[in-house]
Amino acid sequence: MHMTLIGWLHTLACFYALAIGGVLLWRAKGGATHRRDGLRYIYAMTFVNVSALCIHQLGGFNVFHVLALVTLASLAIAFASARWRKPGRHWLRIHLTAIVFSYYQLIGGLINEAFVRVPLLHGERAMAGLVQGVTMMAFLMLLAYFWGRTARTGMAAVALAAMASASQAATVTLDLKDVVPGKGTLMISIYNNSEQFLHKSMKRLEVPAGEAAMQVKLDDLAPGDYAIALFQDVNSNGKMDTLMFGIPSEPTGFSNNAEAKFGPPKYEAARFTLPAEGKTIAVTLHK
16 A cells, blocks of 8 residues: 555654653653653654645545544643652542553554454454453553552552651752942842752742841752852843843852852752751852
């Protein structure tokens, strides 16, 4: 059977999604690797189903296009539930269900293609129905297994999180100096790893500028290693203004009073350890 370019790309994306999806279901969940592979699976499956909407070999819009739209909806639910971890404590089950359903749709589609395109299997409707039924039961068992794991660990995780937030929340007190009095807003960013330092903060706080010497408290932080970067948005335009070559034209400061030499300081220079009892950090702003 002749295949168009979109057909070949659709097929290649199917096999890629099949491989990466299997890895996702088999390997341990959570962590940076899981999130990276999860995004790859979402992207591949999105292409698979969008390209399926462009294939009309059976003439016009049909049930396969409806299934493609349903799968796209499940992918959106899987992404949104993991990205924003909502609704509440049920987000993990919703995420798992949506991912497993989308992978089942992929496997089911490949089974249908096999019974259509492989001459030995062509026309074997009874066998096709049997294989689809067994596949559905296998995925229902897989979903039940995942749900069982979340049920066993869910209450323990909730209890541990509650105890951690109640007993281990610590406070950083910033002892700021050389603030431009009463001008604009202090934009404070907190980081907990070197890869995201100055790129993606774990927590951000905006505080109106007060006196030249003032204190700011950063609450509800777990004990551990952090680095803090801040600048004073003197003209209240929501960004740090710079001169030529990206040199800041507004006051900036870092934890440990890490110095900016030919560029911003490294994470290690600004890193400090926050104990459970809290800590006071002195930061002098420079312009």
